[in-house]
Amino acid sequence: MSPKSPRGSTNLFAAAGMEQDAPRPLPDRLRPAVLSDVVGQDHILGPDGALTRMLATRTLGSLVFWGPPGTGKTTVARLLADATELHFEQISAVFSGVADLKKVFDAARARREMGKGTLLFVDEVHRFNRAQQDSFLPVMEDGTVVLVGATTENPSFELNAALLSRARVLVFQSLDAAAIEKLFAHAEKIEGKKLPLDAEARAVLVRMADGDGRASLTLAEEVWRAARANETFNAVQLQDILQRRAPIYDKSADGHYNLISALHKSVRGSDPDAALYYLCRMMDAGEDPLFLARRVVRM
The missing domain is CATH 1.10.8 (Helicase, Ruva Protein; domain 3)
Structure with a gap:
């Protein structure tokens, strides 16, 4: 599948380059063209970063990118494919099912027979159920695809142990x-x-x-x-x-637990400014006041 066409073929307008003149949002226009342009992830892409060392050996294993939105997970995956001369294929766990996975795997096998590897980027990989996650194991083991999964949730809780044992988890940090x-x-x-x-x-x-x-x-x-x-x-x-942008906060996911943990640590560390910041941030985001009250009592 090509990003220019849902059926994998470039249409006449794209071939003529007309899409380049179409309006594009600023984040798309400023998308990094090389890995060195990516900001905020020096622990991964710096001189001694994990991915830098992998690329130095020209080998790339399957990976899981774990981090909040807007930290460069998709961009880094795409640039990794360019750097290792792999075909980049992207799917989303939100919109893909078993039939879609089979098509992707079949295309990757055909590509491999022609001597071309595939980097399969799976966005929101934690949205796949256990059986769907297991379907990746054979194509990861035989080298049909190099899997790069992206998740905003803790992979230890959301991904199969078998899948995690075949992939390295890299943590993307919020930009400072x-x-x-x-x-x-x-x-x-x-x-x-x-x-x-x-x-x-x-x-x-x-x-x-x-x-x-x-x-x-x-x-x-x-x-x-x-x-x-x-x-x-x-x-x-x-x-x-x-009209201000509300801070990222999901009461049922990691944002919830990360902030309540930060509140605990701030109180334990006798840092009143930090404690008030995290308390106000949670209240401003709509956290249940009774939940906060119970936590404060336990402290």
């Missing part, structure tokens, strides 16, 4: 303020203009991104769309224009 600033600087260079924000508003925009690189660029694009000629926003105006 410096990494978000790098993205903003790159966006300003591509757009040829500065973000119309004063220093305080720019710091607020970094916090609004909440460690999500894709979200940071989307927010930056919204700022440019809202600004009139020679207009500069302060922090209050910025929050009014963007």
Whole structure:
């Protein structure tokens, strides 16, 4: 399957290059072209990073990328395929079933017979049930595909032990303020203009991104769309224009447990500022006050 066509063939408009002139969101236009352009994941892609060492040997095993949204999991998988000269195939566990997997595996086998390997990127891999996850095992073992799965959930709880035993888990981290600033600087260079924000508003925009690189660029694009000629926003105006972005928080998943754990550690470490931050963040996201009260009593 080709990203240009759902049936795997390039259509006439794409062949003529007309899609290049179509409007594209800023995060898509700024998608890194090489692994060294990826920001915020130096522990994986830096000089001594895990993937850097793998690429130095020109070998790539199956991997599971675990991390929050907007940290570069899909981009890194695509660039890994380029760096290792593997055919890149992408599916989503949300939209794919057994029949789709069979087609992908058959295509990978045919490709292998022609001397071409396949990197199969599975987004939201934890959404596959146990039987579907087991279907990957034979094609991983015989080298038909190099599997790269992406998940926002703890793979130890969500993925089969058999699958995990055949893949290495790499943890993607939320982008820190410096990494978000790098993205903003790159966006300003591509757009040829500065973000119309004063220093305080720019710091607020970094916090609004909440460690999500894709979200940071989307927010930056919204700022440019809202600004009139020679207009500069302060922090209050910025929050009014963007209507603020709620921090990532899922009461039934890892975000819930990560934040309550952070609250515990802050209290135990006698850090009142951090404790208040995590408490307010959970309340602002809609956490059940009784749950928080019970936790505080236990502390």
